Structures are given as structure tokens and as C-alpha cells.
Amino acid sequence: MSLYTAETRRLTKRRFTRFFVLGVLVVLAAIAVVMFFSNEKATPRTLAVAETRAEEQFRQDQTIAETERKACEARPGEDCTGYWVPTREDYKAEQFLPPSFDFREEFGVLAVALAALLAVMAFVIGATFVGAEWSSGGMMNLLLWRPQRLKVLGTKLGALLVALTGLTVVVSAAWTGFFALTASLRGSLDSMTSGAWQSFLLMELRGLAVVLVAGVIGFGLASIGRHTAVAMGVAIGVVVLFQFGLGTVLSMAGARWVEAYLIPTWLIAWMDKSYEISDWSAPCVYSPQGCEPPTMTITWPMAGGVFAAVLAVVIGTAMWTMRNRDIT
Structure with a gap:
């Protein structure tokens, strides 16, 4: 049996992976059912x-x-x-009129919600996949059989990415199909053009990238710390410090472009292709619409560059520690 096949089996046979994926699918199914029955076709x-x-x-x-x-x-x-x-x-x-599901107007939000839920799932599964191997001693036993450290870690990561890609593609296709059916039976698909379908397809591809990045970061952090709890601790720390603590401090200090320091801003910019933030601490700018605050637009290439930099740092550090630290 090849190393890749063994790692794929190890990932898919883990009870935690199966139960966690099942839990996420149940949540998604609940959202879909509620949306179906809370809308009604205009007649x-x-x-x-x-x-x-x-x-x-x-x-x-x-x-x-x-x-x-x-x-x-x-x-x-x-x-x-x-x-x-x-x-x-x-x-x-x-x-x-009762709520009616307009696919073109409402599916974008649902696509973002799907990407966010799958990204959380990917982060946790990626972290536990390698973290459990380190904490249980399985990694050390594996390296006795295959002493090529970087190849072992890279193969594990490859197996994780392939599994996440397959799962995300299948779930995204089912998600899109279900809500297209919902719009057909309890709303409208009339405004959907070929360009609109292409736009949603590209959004879902960007959502796939978010899922893969989250999985890689969770995997990398757990590998660096050699424990699942390290990845979870870093994630909680980042959310608390950057989403709440840093945002509050910068707002109190009257700093410029406070939203630019918040993680969701970059995620929204990536998924929606751009996001405009306003600097409410600066003097307003006069325009035909009146006095308005200065604005800055974050584009999806900018957001992609930030994610790529974070990804490179995390994976580079994980590979460096795997190669240079003692396996004990």
C-alpha cells in the first residue's frame, strides 16, 4: 500500500472526521430546509x-x-x-407578499455561509489529523517505517487537500442544486443569466480556496506545535485579539481604517471580489451626495495576497520544524 493511500484511509476512517463532517452536513441541511419552507412562490x-x-x-x-x-x-x-x-x-x-426566494439576489449570502462553515470544518479536521498523530506517538512510529520527514508530512497534507476538495465540490454542487430547486418551486430563477451562473461558480471556487487555506493553516499550526490544542489555541487567540481586542483598541484610539485590521473584512473582499471600508475618524470629503468619509477598497487580489503570505509562513515553518526538530 502506498503512503498516500494509507494516509487517505487514515483520514477518512477516523471517527472524529466522520462525526464532524456529519455534524456540519446536518447544520447545512437544517439551513436548507428552513429556507425552503420559509419561502413561497408568488402567485x-x-x-x-x-x-x-x-x-x-x-x-x-x-x-x-x-x-x-x-x-x-x-x-x-x-x-x-x-x-x-x-x-x-x-x-x-x-x-x-410572503417571502419568495430570488436565487440571484440571495444565493450569494448562502454561498459565503457555506464556505465559512466548511472552512471551520477544514481547519478543525486538518488540525486533528496531524495533531493526533503527534500526541499519540503515531508520527514517530510512521517515521521509523518511512524516515523521509518532509515526504511524510507533505503526503499527509496532500491527502487532506484532496479529501477536502472532493467533499467541498460535492457539497457545493448539492447546495447550489437544492437552492436552484427552491427558487424554482418557492421563488424565482427568472433573473439568472449565463453571466450570473458563471459569477456564482467563480464565487464557489473562491469558497473552495478558503476551505483549503483553512485546512492547510489548521494542519500547519498543529504540526508546528505537535498537538491539536496548539492550532485551536492560536485560532481562539487570533479571534479574540484581532477580531475583538485589536478592533476595540483601534476604535478607541481613533485609528484610520479600523476594518482593514479585521479578518472578516478580507474574507468578504475575497468572496465578493471587493469590499469598501470607510474611515470615520478622518475629516469628511465633499461630494455631490454631501459630506462623506474617505473610503478604501480592498480587492480580491489584495485579499488573496494576504492569504497566500499567511499560508506560506505557516507551511514554511511547519516544514522547517519537521526537518530540523528532534522527533521525540
Whole structure:
């Protein structure tokens, strides 16, 4: 049996991997079911019901407004000209229609949510895959059989990436297909063009990259620390320090571009191709729309460069420690 085959079997046969993947799939299934049953396709019947509700709401608000106006006029010396008077044009039937799933408008958020959940799963599985080998002594036994350190670690990483790629592609295809069906039965696919489908495909490919990066970082951190807990500790520390602590301190200090220091900003920029942040601490800039804060746009190549740099540091360090540290 080849080393790659053995590592693939070791990864897929682990009970933790199976149960964790199953848990993530259950969460995704719950989201999909809730979205399916909370939406309803617009029909002539639902439109007629919405028209009736709009008329009823208008009559009710008209009565309330008239009552308040009369009460105002009954009070001597009070100016009642500013009281709001509802008009029928303000009550459109579309406002009273049940939720309807528009694939083009809503699937982007769901694609980002899928990538985020799968990335968390990839990080944890990647960390436990190599961390358990170090803490149990399995890595040392394996190196007695295959003393090529970098080849062993690289093969483990390759097996992890192939498994994560296969799982992500299958889940993403099922996710897209289910919500396309949801839109067909309980919403609309009318606005979907070939360009829109291509855009969502590219977004899901960027989501696949996020999943793989998360898996590699979890794997690398656990390999550097030779324990799963090291990767988990670093992840918690980064979230606490950079997402909450650093953001709070920079906001209190009036620093510029505070959002640029937060991890979600770069993830959103990567998934949505760009993200605009505003500097609320700087003097505003006059424009035809008024006085607005200066802005900075983070593009997906910028975000990709940051992720690539982090990836290179983590994997480079993991490979260096694997080659130079004692295996004890």
C-alpha cells in the first residue's frame, strides 16, 4: 500500500472526521430546509391576498391618523399641520407578499455561509489529523517505517487537500442544486443569466480556496506545535485579539481604517471580489451626495495576497520544524 493511500484511509476512517463532517452536513441541511419552507412562490392568489392586506393596513392607519389629528385639534393652541396623513400609494401589495426566494439576489449570502462553515470544518479536521498523530506517538512510529520527514508530512497534507476538495465540490454542487430547486418551486430563477451562473461558480471556487487555506493553516499550526490544542489555541487567540481586542483598541484610539485590521473584512473582499471600508475618524470629503468619509477598497487580489503570505509562513515553518526538530 502506498503512503498516500494509507494516509487517505487514515483520514477518512477516523471517527472524529466522520462525526464532524456529519455534524456540519446536518447544520447545512437544517439551513436548507428552513429556507425552503420559509419561502413561497408568488402567485395570483398570494398577490390578491397581499392586495387585501395592503388595503386593510391602509384603512387601519388612516383611522388611527384621523383620530390623532382630531385629538390634536381639540387641544387649544396646538399646531397640528405636521401630522402624517397616510396615502394609498404608500401601501403596495409587494410589501405584504410572503417571502419568495430570488436565487440571484440571495444565493450569494448562502454561498459565503457555506464556505465559512466548511472552512471551520477544514481547519478543525486538518488540525486533528496531524495533531493526533503527534500526541499519540503515531508520527514517530510512521517515521521509523518511512524516515523521509518532509515526504511524510507533505503526503499527509496532500491527502487532506484532496479529501477536502472532493467533499467541498460535492457539497457545493448539492447546495447550489437544492437552492436552484427552491427558487424554482418557492421563488424565482427568472433573473439568472449565463453571466450570473458563471459569477456564482467563480464565487464557489473562491469558497473552495478558503476551505483549503483553512485546512492547510489548521494542519500547519498543529504540526508546528505537535498537538491539536496548539492550532485551536492560536485560532481562539487570533479571534479574540484581532477580531475583538485589536478592533476595540483601534476604535478607541481613533485609528484610520479600523476594518482593514479585521479578518472578516478580507474574507468578504475575497468572496465578493471587493469590499469598501470607510474611515470615520478622518475629516469628511465633499461630494455631490454631501459630506462623506474617505473610503478604501480592498480587492480580491489584495485579499488573496494576504492569504497566500499567511499560508506560506505557516507551511514554511511547519516544514522547517519537521526537518530540523528532534522527533521525540
